[in-house]
Amino acid sequence: MRDVAIIGAGMIPFGRRDEDTLMEMLAYASLKALDDAGLGDKSVDAVYLANMGGGMLQHQSAIASSLVDRLSLLPAAADTVENGPASGASAIKNGLLAVASGYYDTVLVVGGEKMREVTGWRATDFVATMTHPQAEYPYGxxxxxxxxxxxxxxxxxxxxxxxxxxAVSLKNQEMGTLNPYAHVEMALDREGVFDSPHAVVNNPVSADPLHLYDLCPVSDGAAAIVICPLEMAKKLSKPPVLIAGFGQATDTHTLQERDDPTDLKAVTLAAKQALEMAKLKPSDISVAELHDAFTILEIAESEHVGFFKKGEGGKAAAAGKTRLGGQIPINLSGGLKARGHPVGATGVAQVVDIVWQLRHELPKTRQVKNAQTGLTVNFGGFGNNVLSFVLKRVEP
Amino acid sequence: MKKEIAITAYKCRKCGKIHYPYHDRCLECKGREFEQIKPEGDVTLLAYTAIFNLPWGFDQRYLILGVAEFENHVKAMGQIKVDSVDQLKAGMKMKPSWEPVRVQYGEDVYGLKFEPME
Incomplete structure (x- = not known):
């Protein structure tokens, strides 16, 4: 197996993008990644495109075939990868294995979703189609x-x-104000959402005991990377980012069939596999992007990947240990909570943000000083399909 | 008229593990033969929530949902007939019923509902 590196990364601002079609968003992000990789007019061998809802929301299928045509990447191989909110990381995994095996040399991975063109009712229903069709979905x-x-x-x-x-909500929304790609660029005030009588109105219960600002927004957006063998990447000018490890694990479809529903086994396993492949420990990681679709998930995942012991993740967040300059900075992009969560794009966007961290390209307000390693967790369903990557900076 | 709870759970004939919903192979021992069983006995509430942003198909302000376990270890999700989660506590005993839980294409869809015994 060959070592595989990321040589190009691109993203378009997440949010409500009424002016763009799904295909336009995917094309813009892809071109940014291809240009960042310095490919110029050259093509790629294959494209893996992550998308969850094109069929349901845009009434469009075979999206990867359409994208390669639009981008004039013909006759590159093209596949659409659908794995719920973990589609992005799944598409990266497919590209990684294809390059590592030696079958392809240069691969474009792009993820995108357009969720805001339907009503909130429809978007909520679309995401709920991941639940069990007989044992869960009918109940609402x-x-x-x-x-x-x-x-x-x-x-x-x-x-x-x-x-x-x-603490997670305040941190991630603050980081969102510093990220030009974030959907939510609005800092929260503790009093306005927690302490004052107005908090009941500003931050109502959404899914008890979670409140509005514990949830990520419904977003449009796209992100892309270009990968190739490390040996090829070393000849380029930008520091390559090695995909040093990856892991993927699954768990029961319904929460009720887990022996302990608070134990996110697939997160633990996926991160363990990724760290072992990279020959690193959780304490070796410089920066992480965790799947905080809900604030509780950032805390629970920070414990399940091994950054903190069980029961310590919440205290660590409140003590500032997950902020920039803390023990393990988490979601300096704003996370799903503020960058947004266009489901098919998220897993790719997490990796793009870590690439920028490891290339030391971010402004000081978001950059972990001398970051060398990063970890991502992309959480599908309610933890029934989880992927994790460990990325490492390689000096050119 | 009270309707029978139309849930079928599956007990592995090899190791006895109870499954709901159906699996083609036992989650514990990979066995492929199951005895069909009905949820029976006292029902205990395990988890619950109230949701205020409902999916398409629900024309109401909120829904209270939970997962409960029957005495014969069948665990299932259902809607809960209370006005507020303040009336609920994990571990409390519930009374199950089989009632309309939503309307699809003009037809009632039946499912589990729970309400506190007291």
């Missing part, structure tokens, strides 16, 4: 609803409090 359960049940159990078992959740 939503992903925030699952997170609500999980949060209450996690609070009872591991002592997480609303103060801890608030």
């Amino acid at each position: 359960i939503t992903l925030p609803g699952m997170a609500g049940m999980f949060t209450r159990l996690y609070m009872e078992k591991h002592g997480v409090t609303r103060e801890h959740l608030l």
Whole structure:
């Protein structure tokens, strides 16, 4: 197997992009990554495109075939990868394996989603189609609803409090104000969403015990990377970012069939595989992008990947250990909470943000000083399909 | 008229593990033969939430949902008939029923509902 590196990364601002079609967003992000890689007019061998809802929301299928045509990448191989909100990381994994095996040399991976062109009702229903079609979906359960049940159990078992959740929310929204690609560029005021009587109106319960600002927004957006063998990447001018490790694991479809519903086994396994492949420990990681679709997930994942012991993640967030300059800075992009969560794009966007960190390209307000390693967790369903990557800076 | 709870759970004939919903192979021992069983006995509430942003198909302000376990270890999701989650506590005993849980294409869709015993 060959070592594989990321040589190009690109993203378009997330948010409500009424002016763009899904295909336009995918094309813009792809061109940014191809240009960043310095490919010029050269093509790629293959394209892996992550998207969850094109069929349901845009009534469009075979999206990868359409993109290679639009970008004049013909006759590159092209596949669309659908794995719920973990589609992005799944597409990267497919590209990684294809290059590592020696079959392809240069691969474009792009993820995108356009969720804001339907009503909130429809978008919520679209995401809820991930739930079990007989045992869960008919009851009206939503992903925030699952997170609500999980949060209450996690609070009872591991002592997480609303103060801890608030710490994640405040941090990530603050980081969103510093990220020009973020959907939500609005800092929160503790009093306005927590302490004052107005908080009931400003930050109502959304999926008890989670409140509005514990949830990520519904977003449009796209992100892309270009990968190739490390040996080829070393000849380029920018520092290549090695995909040093990856892991993927699954868990039961329904939460009710897990022996302990607070145990995110797939997160633990995926991160463990990624870290072992990279020959690193959690304490070796400089910066992480975790899948905080709900504030509780940033805390729970920070414990399950091994940054903190169970029961310590919430306290660590409240103590500032996950901020820039802290023990392990998490979601300096603003995370899903502020950068946004166009489901097919998220897993790729996480990797793009880590690439920028490892190339030391971000402004001081978001850049981890001398970052050498990064970890991502892309969480599909409610933890029933999880991928993790460990990335490493390589000096050119 | 009270309707029978139309849920079928599956007990692995090899190791006895109870499954709901159906799996083609046992999650514990990979066995492929199952005895069909009905949820029976006292029901205990395990987890719950109230959601205020409902999916398409629900024309109401909020929904209270939970997961409960029957005495014979069948665990299932259902809607909960209370006005507020303040009336709920994990571990409390619930009364199950089989009632309309949503309307699709003009037809009632039946499913589990729970309400506190007291």
